[in-house]
Amino acid sequence: MRLHRILPICLLLLMAAFSAQAQQELFAPQVIVNDKAITRFEVGQRALFLRLLRAPGDVEAEAVTRLVEDRLRLEAGERLDLSVSDEALLAGMEEFAGRAQLSVEEFLKAIAQGGVEPETFRDFVRAGLIWRDVVRTRFGDRVAITEADIDRALALTSQRGAVRLLLSELILPATPDVAAESEALALRLSASLRGEADFAAAARQYSVAPTRDQGGRIDWVPLANLPPQIGPVLLALEPGQVSPPFPVPNAIALFLLRAVEQVQDLPASAVSVDYAQFLIAGGRSAEALAEAAAVRARVDQCNDLYAVAKGLPPEQLQRDVLSMDQVPGDIALELAKLDEGESSVALVRGNALVFLMLCKRELVAEAPPSRDSVRTQLINQQLSGMAEHYLAELMAEATIVAP
Numbered sequence: 001m002r003l004h005r006i007l008p009i010c011l012l013l014l015m016a017a018f019s020a021q022a023q024q025e026l027f028a029p030q031v032i033v034n035d036k037a038i039t040r041f042e043v044g045q046r047a048l049f050l051r052l053l054r055a056p057g058d059v060e061a062e063a064v065t066r067l068v069e070d071r072l073r074l075e076a077g078e079r080l081d082l083s084v085s086d087e088a089l090l091a092g093m094e095e096f097a098g099r100a101q102l103s104v105e106e107f108l109k110a111i112a113q114g115g116v117e118p119e120t121f122r123d124f125v126r127a128g129l130i131w132r133d134v135v136r137t138r139f140g141d142r143v144a145i146t147e148a149d150i151d152r153a154l155a156l157t158s159q160r161g162a163v164r165l166l167l168s169e170l171i172l173p174a175t176p177d178v179a180a181e182s183e184a185l186a187l188r189l190s191a192s193l194r195g196e197a198d199f200a201a202a203a204r205q206y207s208v209a210p211t212r213d214q215g216g217r218i219d220w221v222p223l224a225n226l227p228p229q230i231g232p233v234l235l236a237l238e239p240g241q242v243s244p245p246f247p248v249p250n251a252i253a254l255f256l257l258r259a260v261e262q263v264q265d266l267p268a269s270a271v272s273v274d275y276a277q278f279l280i281a282g283g284r285s286a287e288a289l290a291e292a293a294a295v296r297a298r299v300d301q302c303n304d305l306y307a308v309a310k311g312l313p314p315e316q317l318q319r320d321v322l323s324m325d326q327v328p329g330d331i332a333l334e335l336a337k338l339d340e341g342e343s344s345v346a347l348v349r350g351n352a353l354v355f356l357m358l359c360k361r362e363l364v365a366e367a368p369p370s371r372d373s374v375r376t377q378l379i380n381q382q383l384s385g386m387a388e389h390y391l392a393e394l395m396a397e398a399t400i401v402a403p
């Protein structure tokens with residue numbers, strides 16, 4: 001065979017070998033959860049998907065965390081012999097796409113432009129639907145909402161803008177590696193702490209919040225500013241009492257009620273917040289905190305952050321306008337302490353420090369909710385707390401390795 005014929009064949013063979021090796025590496029395990037592999041391809045796809053959804057922080061690390069959680073959710077569903085029908089999966093996809101005012105076809109086309117495969121979206125929705133059924137199956141019969149609970153919630157709705165609370169806080173970390181220990185400690189502290197002196201000593205010893213140095217004390221907080229799942233419980237406490245633990249993203253919160261004050265009467269209302277998150281690499285390092293101080297010196301209002309973020313990746317600055325029941329719990333707790341134009345650096349996302357700034361807070365009048373809608377909301381709140389604790393247990397018990 002002539003040389004000019006041999007060379008193209010050799011090149012084709014080499015290209016095929018390289019392609020096969022690349023494919024093998026792409027689908028190699030990056031993390032193994034209870035003997036089930038999460039491939040590099042899956043991690044890359046979820047990271048692209050999170051970036052399209054404008055998720056803050058290190059999206060690669062967040063992709064791994066969420067895929068691990070999804071594996072555990074699916075395993076829990078398998079143990080209960082749960083599955084998702086094609087019709088239910090399509091309905092779930094339609095509901096998620098509808099949040100962006102898109103059809104499923106339009107949503108799939110939009111994410112495809114960002115390199116996300118349709119199966120990545122389907123797997124994401126399927127895991128969420130399975131988990132919803134797991135939670136309802138395991139905990140549905142444990143939730144008991146009384147008529148008195150509904151009366152109290154309706155009364156709270158009518159007076160949210162008319163009450164403010166004087167609180168102390170104690171925040172425990174609840175990342176997967178310490179979730180079980182923190183949950184046990186939170187339950188013990190909630191049951192044993194009595195009065196402000198005990199609570200302050202515990203806050204100085206255990207809390208990871210910036211308020212630990214003042215024994216967890218925070219200033220007056222309007223009830224309307226607090227996350228809706230927390231307000232009713234705090235309002236039911238007597239001054240000097242400690243709340244049960246509240247799960248929030250990567251943390252568990254305890255509160256001591258120091259005082260309650262009735263202020264001016266306002267109509268039935270809901271709270272809308274406009275807030276910005278500017279991400280600074282480095283977590284809580286001295287360099288990141290110094291950069292945050294420099295940012296604080298440059299900005300008087302949220303619009304000033306656009307100049308700070310000029311030329312940076314767009315995901316580094318995120319601004320949202322949401323009702324309080326839509327704001328993530330950890331962010332809502334920080335916003336509750338802020339006035340317009342004030343900022344906080346108490347939160348971290350992945351390896352990024354969050355410079356959180358409150359742009360505007362508004363009370364928006366709305367019709368009182370029906371008793372059925374209040375009952376549903378209270379049930380969902382209880383189930384959500386149970387679900388977070390159960391996922392933390394699954395994470396603590398799982399065998400998770402990186403090959």
